[in-house]
Amino acid sequence: MKSLFFLFACFAIFSCSSSDEANEQPINEVMYFPPNDATTWETKTPGSLEWNENNVPALLDYLEQKNSKSFIVLHNGEIVMEYYFNGHTATTPWYWASAGKTLTTAVVGIAEQENFINTNNKVSDYIGTGWTSAPLAKENLITCKHLLSMTSGLDDSNGDGVAPSNLEYIADAGTRWAYHNVYVKLQDVVASATNQTWDTYFNTKLKNPIGMTGGWFQIESNRVYRSTTRSMARFGLLALNQGNWNGTQIVNSAYFNLSTNTSQNLNLAYGYMWWLNGKSSYRLPQTQFQFNGKLIPNAPNDMYCGLGKDDQKLYVIPSKKLVIIRMGDEADSATFGLSDFDNTLWGKINAVIN
Known part of the structure; x- marks a missing residue:
């Protein structure tokens, strides 16, 4: 059964919004950052934002039906909705799958700066x-x-292994886009360059400064991050603020801006391991086919997101000051990232927030 973890009123300043999407945020509301004690987090209600509360049950029913374990919505850093399903709790860790690639992107940026x-x-x-x-x-x-x-330019048809025998040449680097597990070599790059283990550098430079919990686990040839849903929300809040956490620039903002914009001309909907909405075309894992239109039609154009297998979702929407997290089992059939679930879910979310 779904359970409401936090949904109560707290003091919030609300003013009329502009028709300009980039200025929908109340102009006198300051971004909130939760303290690093992992327990305190300010909240507000959907009603305080003039959202349509009558459509919340339909959203929650859909999430529960689609094997969700948790769902969080932050607005301006404060929790507006936080729900857990099917025995999952606020303290239960879950895996990020490929949504966690964005963590590697951030730490690479830190090592560069x-x-x-x-x-x-x-x-x-x-x-x-x-x-x-x-x-x-x-x-x-x-x-x-x-x-x-x-x-x-390495062959993406050889499975997820990253031993040299799995990493075969197929095209010159920069001439072919293919979703590939070889990105994990960046963790080796950081470890070698810093003369520290990946985990130590990650914990010191990213995890601890923003109050995340969890850790990295080896699953076959891949390293996967597991944490509570709130920890993913913390990282989402860092992403919403272009790498800044409560006044401290954790990740260089210029690098973060590059990360969340088109990184090459082969897949317009891909940055540095962030998926980008609102582009004119996109490509998906395990195919060289180019699809016309934007990645998730129902979602805001400026959204960037971390998408993981079994429908792990980290959505960041700057124009609406929103971070939205969904963790759980696969909604329908197994996917590497994007699925039809995204678009339907955004239809349900829009019915609440618009």
Whole structure:
């Protein structure tokens, strides 16, 4: 059964919104950041935002029917909705799947701003040659930015393994977009460049400063992050604020801006491991087909998101000052990221917030 964890009134200032989408936020409301004690988080009600509360039950019913475990909506940093389903609780960790790629993106940016790495440099500068089975000249074309943007040119049909035997040349780096697990090599790059383990650097530079819980777990050839839903919401709030946490710039804002905009001309809907809405076309994992139209038609054009297998969702919408999290099992059939669930869910969300 679904349970309401937090949904009560607190003091909130509300003023009439502009017709300009970028100025819908009440002009005198300051962004809220929860303290790092992991227990306190200010809330507000949907009614205080003049949302349509009559449509909340339909949204929750849909989430529960689609195997959701948790759902959080932040507005301006404060919790507006927080629900848990099917025995899941606020303290239960769950895996981010590929939505956690965005964590790797952020930490790579931190390592670059601390001058440990340069994302324009080739990967082999940091982890040595022979990390692929590509000819050396082709391997040396692959930069850290190619891994961030999924344009390594390595064959994506060899499964998720990242041993050299799995990483075969298929095209020159930068000439082909393909969703590939090879991005995890960026964690090796950071570890080598900083002379620290990935976990230590991640915890010191990102996890602890914003009060996240959880940790990395090895699943076959992949490293997956697991945490509470609120921890994902904390990272979403950092993303909403372009890498700034309550006045401290955790991730360089210029780099974060690059991360959440088109990173190459092959897949307009892809940044540095962030999916981008509102573009004229997009490509999906495991195909070279280009689809016309925007990624999630029902969602705001300025939304960027982390999307993971089994419908893990991290949506960030700057124009509406929203962060929306959905964790759970697969809604319908197994997917690597995007699914029909996204568009239907956004139809239900729009019925509440618009």
